[in-house]
Amino acid sequence: MNVTPTRIPDVLLIEPRVFGDARGFFFESFNHRAFQGAAGLDISFVQDNHSRSAQGVLRGLHYQVQHPQGKLVRVVRGTVFDVAVDIRRGSPTFGQWTGTELSEDNHRQLWIPPGLAHGFLVLSESADFLYKTTDYYAPQHERAIAWNDPDIGIAWPLSAPPVLSSKDQQAKRLRDAEI
Numbered sequence: 001m002n003v004t005p006t007r008i009p010d011v012l013l014i015e016p017r018v019f020g021d022a023r024g025f026f027f028e029s030f031n032h033r034a035f036q037g038a039a040g041l042d043i044s045f046v047q048d049n050h051s052r053s054a055q056g057v058l059r060g061l062h063y064q065v066q067h068p069q070g071k072l073v074r075v076v077r078g079t080v081f082d083v084a085v086d087i088r089r090g091s092p093t094f095g096q097w098t099g100t101e102l103s104e105d106n107h108r109q110l111w112i113p114p115g116l117a118h119g120f121l122v123l124s125e126s127a128d129f130l131y132k133t134t135d136y137y138a139p140q141h142e143r144a145i146a147w148n149d150p151d152i153g154i155a156w157p158l159s160a161p162p163v164l165s166s167k168d169q170q171a172k173r174l175r176d177a178e179i
């Protein structure tokens with residue numbers, strides 16, 4: 001697998017080696033040893049999540065103030081624009097974002113370390129989004145930052161206003177958020 005740092009250097013783009021043949025394809029979607037070696041990270045995952053969303057749905061930007069979750073994210077059906085925002089106080093890239101298209105065709109994964117906010121926009125008719133997390137869901141500690149916070153300035157590839165949960169509609173700007 002290829003591992004490439006993004007403009008937030010510890011957010012990693014992971015491109016697995018895909019073996020295609022007349023039947024279709026095969027790839028290791030997660031290999032603990034390869035992930036540890038390539039990413040240089042000693043990580044264990046405790047939860048796998050799967051969400052399905054329609055075109056134009058935007059989920060995010062989410063994080064947990066305690067029990068922060070590192071996330072290894074990918075798409076098995078459709079295409080999304082996936083975004084991580086650095087909200088770690090004192091980080092040299094605080095307030096910056098990085099975005100990548102993840103799709104069923106490019107098999108790309110993004111590693112988002114604990115402490116960042118995460119969200120995605122569905123570009124295809126629908127999308128199935130899978131991710132592993134390093135800590136458990138803790139709803140009492142979950143927070144959201146507004147997807148359109150002008151201080152962050154994410155260039156979402158939008159053609160219409162996004163579809164948001166009521167929680168995400170009420171999300172705060174980074175400057176007002178508990179981080």
Ligand SMILES: Cc1cn([C@H]2C[C@H](O)[C@@H](COP(=O)(O)OP(=O)(O)O[C@H]3O[C@@H](C)C(=O)[C@@H](O)[C@H]3O)O2)c(=O)[nH]c1=O
Nearest residue numbers: 049051059060061062063069071118119120137165167
């Ligand atoms: C995230 C999550 C939700 N749920 C439940 C709570 C709720 O009833 C329902 C839907 O939850 P949400 O609206 O929070 O789902 P969603 O908006 O998809 O939340 C997710 O968004 C992406 C961007 C992330 O990065 C994730 O960490 C997570 O925050 O699922 C769990 O039981 N376990 C979980 O781990």
